Amino acid sequence: MAKAAKNKTPTKAAKVRLPLPAGIAATKKSKLPKPVRAVDARVLSPLTANGTGGDALILDRLWQVVEQRRGAGDAARSHSARLMARGTAKVAQKLGEEAVECVIEAALGNREATVLESADLLYHLIVVWVDAGIHPEEVWSELVRRQGVSGLAEKAARPRGVIRAAGTRKLP
Ligand SMILES: N=c1c2ncn([C@@H]3O[C@H](COP(=O)(O)OP(=O)(O)OP(=O)(O)O)[C@@H](O)[C@H]3O)c2ncn1[C@@H]1O[C@H](COP(=O)(O)O)[C@@H](O)[C@H]1O
Structure with a gap:
């Protein structure tokens, strides 16, 4: 029984919906062109x-x-163009939702x-x-800069009081 459950095709977690912070609005989906169902841009993409x-x-x-889709992208054919057309808050909100879905699956051991x-x-x-x-290189450079530096050592080297000054409630 447990084995059957383990071998089943992976399914995505139930959709997580995060609210946008008060005062921040995203363009409504209904205001964008309807997606063209017959064409899957992912299948067509040479890259x-x-x-x-x-x-x-x-x-x-x-x-x-995704960069090519910015501005020039057709919101009816490109999910990326469509998402970015809805505004920065929506783009960030989607990242949060996907992160939570990933957390749920990881926590469940799926x-x-x-x-x-x-x-x-x-x-x-x-x-x-x-x-x-x-640009990705900016993030790669930051990862390279951190290479070989233990996270524990980095944390210990932080000036005292920085966490409080940053206004976070996270435990040090
Ligand atoms: N990797 C991906 C990828 N992963 C997920 N998704 C899409 O992300 C969407 C997430 O759907 P959701 O229902 O969670 O959210 P939503 O419908 O956008 O919005 P809400 O319901 O939350 O309002 C789905 O439509 C997925 O198909 C992706 N869409 C595109 N790509 C890559 O991006 C490239 C460019 O895609 P287009 O911009 O569509 O051309 C493709 O070639 C792919 O390589």
């Missing part, structure tokens, strides 16, 4: 149909595709669903970067 296997370079390629949710999360993070004008 994603080149047969490459999985490696981190996909993140750079995905950023380029390995395969966590992989699916991770892909959703990375895609929506890249939409956040494009919307904010952030």
